[in-house]
Amino acid sequence: MLNITDQQLIKKGSYINGRWLTSAEQIAITNPADGCIIASVANAGIVETEQAVVAAKAALAVWSAKSASERAGILRNWFNLIMQHQDDLAAILTQEQGKPLAEAKGEVAYGAAFIEWFAEEGKRVYGDTIPAPSADKRIIVIKQPVGVVASITPWNFPNAMIARKAAAALAAGCTFVVRPAIQTPLSALAMAELAERAGIPAGVFNVVVGSEAKAMGEVLTMHPDVAKFTFTGSTVVGKSLISQCAHGVKKVSMELGGNAPFIVFDDADIDAAVQGAMASKYRNAGQTCVCTNRIFVQNKVLAQFSEKFVAAVKELAIGNGLTAGVNIGPMISAEAVKNVDQLVQKSVGQGAKVVLGGKQDAAGANFYQPTVLTNVTNSMAIAGNEIFGPVSPIIAFSEEAEVIAMANDTEYGLAAYFYARDIGRIWRVAEGLEYGMVGINEGMISNSAAPFGGVKQSGNGREGSKYGLDDYLEIKYLCMGGLDK
Ligand code: NAP
Numbered sequence: 150m151l152n153i154t155d156q157q158l159i160k161k162g163s164y165i166n167g168r169w170l171t172s173a174e175q176i177a178i179t180n181p182a183d184g185c186i187i188a189s190v191a192n193a194g195i196v197e198t199e200q201a202v203v204a205a206k207a208a209l210a211v212w213s214a215k216s217a218s219e220r221a222g223i224l225r226n227w228f229n230l231i232m233q234h235q236d237d238l239a240a241i242l243t244q245e246q247g248k249p250l251a252e253a254k255g256e257v258a259y260g261a262a263f264i265e266w267f268a269e270e271g272k273r274v275y276g277d278t279i280p281a282p283s284a285d286k287r288i289i290v291i292k293q294p295v296g297v298v299a300s301i302t303p304w305n306f307p308n309a310m311i312a313r314k315a316a317a318a319l320a321a322g323c324t325f326v327v328r329p330a331i332q333t334p335l336s337a338l339a340m341a342e343l344a345e346r347a348g349i350p351a352g353v354f355n356v357v358v359g360s361e362a363k364a365m366g367e368v369l370t371m372h373p374d375v376a377k378f379t380f381t382g383s384t385v386v387g388k389s390l391i392s393q394c395a396h397g398v399k400k401v402s403m404e405l406g407g408n409a410p411f412i413v414f415d416d417a418d419i420d421a422a423v424q425g426a427m428a429s430k431y432r433n434a435g436q437t438c439v440c441t442n443r444i445f446v447q448n449k450v451l452a453q454f455s456e457k458f459v460a461a462v463k464e465l466a467i468g469n470g471l472t473a474g475v476n477i478g479p480m481i482s483a484e485a486v487k488n489v490d491q492l493v494q495k496s497v498g499q500g501a502k503v504v505l506g507g508k509q510d511a512a513g514a515n516f517y518q519p520t521v522l523t524n525v526t527n528s529m530a531i532a533g534n535e536i537f538g539p540v541s542p543i544i545a546f547s548e549e550a551e552v553i554a555m556a557n558d559t560e561y562g563l564a565a566y567f568y569a570r571d572i573g574r575i576w577r578v579a580e581g582l583e584y585g586m587v588g589i590n591e592g593m594i595s596n597s598a599a600p601f602g603g604v605k606q607s608g609n610g611r612e613g614s615k616y617g618l619d620d621y622l623e624i625k626y627l628c629m630g631g632l633d634k
Pocket of ligand 1: 306386539
């Protein structure tokens, strides 16, 4: 049983059209730290997903007709309530997902920041007037909400991945349906409880929890009432969802996988680089899409960086995320541990050396030791795949052009990081990296004011920033003629 202050935040089923669903069939939600069941939730399916879409469509006219400042006021209430319940939301998040409590609190605040940001940004959806080619005409451009937005989100950020999408959608005047990952529905349902308390009208924000991902995904991508589909998750699933959206030519945005390079040049501040690598690699036990996946270090500073980095990794404390002082919680499942270990063992077979860690941890079946590998090459499996675990492969390099080529040698293009002080190099490398986001002497780059998103097979569209509303708006051109009569 979840130990939190406001027990009303623990919900037992989907939230559709302002009502909480119940059903005989239950899904058990477990804590990845110890495998204990923490709650059970009614299992919804295709029918309930269709109901949610229909409810969102019915709510659209009233919600989109509200003024931007009316919507902003309601979204502001939601933001305030989330921040007031930050501790409870974080406790729920840690228990269903595993990340350390401090990180969970950070995620709740990070997600809420997008609600605050878009509440304000929704007031700035400006149109345009364009000089017409003939004197009797005027050209006006207005922006309107796309309509019903459907989404599917992953387990690694059960709060923020929903907040980032819903905030922009609702601020733009769209209504919203989300199917959260099956391992982590409790954070989504708690957000729905607070949405209701904030005054978000029935049907505007809907959460459908169910085990039939594929079938529910078909409704969310192909229902005629859905105007836009947005997904955060793996590239392989994203590709199939894009093709489903093609049937109805839906507007689509995708936040998919990554394979982030972290490059340390010989003119870098090495202590700062170690700190940045620790932050971007070991957060959420390495299970983030912008996590450092490959660390490239220039030969001259290889020994110095490696020694300091290994010393920092040794300090990480593994354990249940609720325990004070823990920085590495469990991975999401034993299968995730197995996948990471297979990548490590394969790279060892290919010549990599385990300097630290390299196996499942005694803390439990879902824990993997923070690991550092050296003697890695960019052609090894560990460098070519998204590791999604607490493992750092270190790859040596000598030339700037060589490392840019290696960094770009992947189908992914989400986040990249590099540490250098030479101003010419900083511009050359920043412009040469084929990524949607580049951290320069910085390992933590995501915030509500900045455009989050990738290129290549890491997806399309941007979340956050002044650009983040574009994915939820249609441009409409009005041509006014007959003005010379
Ligand atoms: P995943 O397998 O793609 O799952 C993500 C979501 O898709 C879950 O809700 C899952 O449901 C659902 N799903 C799976 N198969 C589906 C199908 N055939 N049809 C419809 N929905 C389906 O990804 P994951 O392994 O859980 O999450 C990690 C991935 O997400 C990584 O690749 C990571 O890089 C990426 N990610 C990207 C960002 C970003 O912003 N770019 C942020 C976070 C994570 P179930 O839970 O029921 O399986």
